[in-house]
Amino acid sequence: MFQGSMVAMVTPMAQDGGVDTAALGRVIEYHIEQGSDAIVAVGTTGESATLDEAEHCEVIRQVVDVVAGRIPVIAGTGANSTREAIDLTRCAKQAGADACLLVTPYYNKPTQEGLYQHFKAVAEAVDIPQILYNVPGRTACDMLPETTARLAKIGNIIGIKDATGDLSRLESLIEQCGDNFKLYSGDDATGCEFLLRGGHGVISVTANVAPKLMHEMVAQALAGDREAAEAADAKLGGLHSALFVESNPIPVKWAVAKLGLCDTGIRLPLTWLSPSAEAEVTAAMQQAGVL
Numbered sequence: 001m002f003q004g005s006m007v008a009m010v011t012p013m014a015q016d017g018g019v020d021t022a023a024l025g026r027v028i029e030y031h032i033e034q035g036s037d038a039i040v041a042v043g044t045t046g047e048s049a050t051l052d053e054a055e056h057c058e059v060i061r062q063v064v065d066v067v068a069g070r071i072p073v074i075a076g077t078g079a080n081s082t083r084e085a086i087d088l089t090r091c092a093k094q095a096g097a098d099a100c101l102l103v104t105p106y107y108n109k110p111t112q113e114g115l116y117q118h119f120k121a122v123a124e125a126v127d128i129p130q131i132l133y134n135v136p137g138r139t140a141c142d143m144l145p146e147t148t149a150r151l152a153k154i155g156n157i158i159g160i161k162d163a164t165g166d167l168s169r170l171e172s173l174i175e176q177c178g179d180n181f182k183l184y185s186g187d188d189a190t191g192c193e194f195l196l197r198g199g200h201g202v203i204s205v206t207a208n209v210a211p212k213l214m215h216e217m218v219a220q221a222l223a224g225d226r227e228a229a230e231a232a233d234a235k236l237g238g239l240h241s242a243l244f245v246e247s248n249p250i251p252v253k254w255a256v257a258k259l260g261l262c263d264t265g266i267r268l269p270l271t272w273l274s275p276s277a278e279a280e281v282t283a284a285m286q287q288a289g290v291l
Helices: 021-034 053-067 082-095 112-125 145-151 167-177 188-196 211-222 226-242 250-258 275-287
Strands: 004-008 038-041 073-076 099-103 130-134 157-162 182-185 201-204
Touching: 004 211, 021 053, 021 211, 038 053, 053 073, 053 082, 073 082, 082 099, 082 112, 112 130, 112 145, 130 145, 145 167, 157 167, 167 182, 167 188, 182 188, 188 201, 188 211, 188 226, 201 211, 211 226, 226 275, 250 275
Parallel strands: 004 038, 004 201, 038 073, 073 099, 099 130, 130 157, 157 182, 182 201
Antiparallel strands: none
């Protein structure tokens, strides 16, 4: 059910930082029209860190309502508090999300046993498919393949989004986690190769800006067509880089606004894209054929 090009969707905001419901609807329709295979709502790219719990749950509900079953909705419900992660995951289930994505607890640096107990507690508390998310470059916490393999034995923990960019990590996960455990790339720059080596999908920042081309690249890679997938990925390469010229989601929100899909709102402590970075993002959008 969860494979292909899954967009880690921005949360559109007005200039005052309030969630822009109308723009949220436009962005969702854009992704469905352009071929995104699933929407990840209120993940890191969706500014989950600065939405309070009520807003977080409400955005999930709105996304589920607008999507109306046309493609899967995966709700970001991770937190560095196990209790909060359970509460958010319950909200997502009540809202009708198809699955949840849970980032490793950030800042408090749990041990590997702490990570196991954290994710086990959420999985046992809420009966919904759950995808782990390992992004040590942002969380200062790296969940090792051995810990992931332990968690893969829990029935409703169905996969992991790996954003290390380390393809040798993929090999370890394939070897240790079994055939039924799904592996998703969270690193756009290595996503194509991740799929060609046995991954099942990407949870992508780039897909916010070039969803059609991302969908095509992922489909080609999943079909084993290396030549076609690499050709498509070459067009996307500028975006894979430029969308991280400043901290995500600063560049991608600027790019989505440039496409006319949302206003120029972002929440502090993030700020709008620096004028000096605009040319690089624009050039990458042109290379991908979206401008």
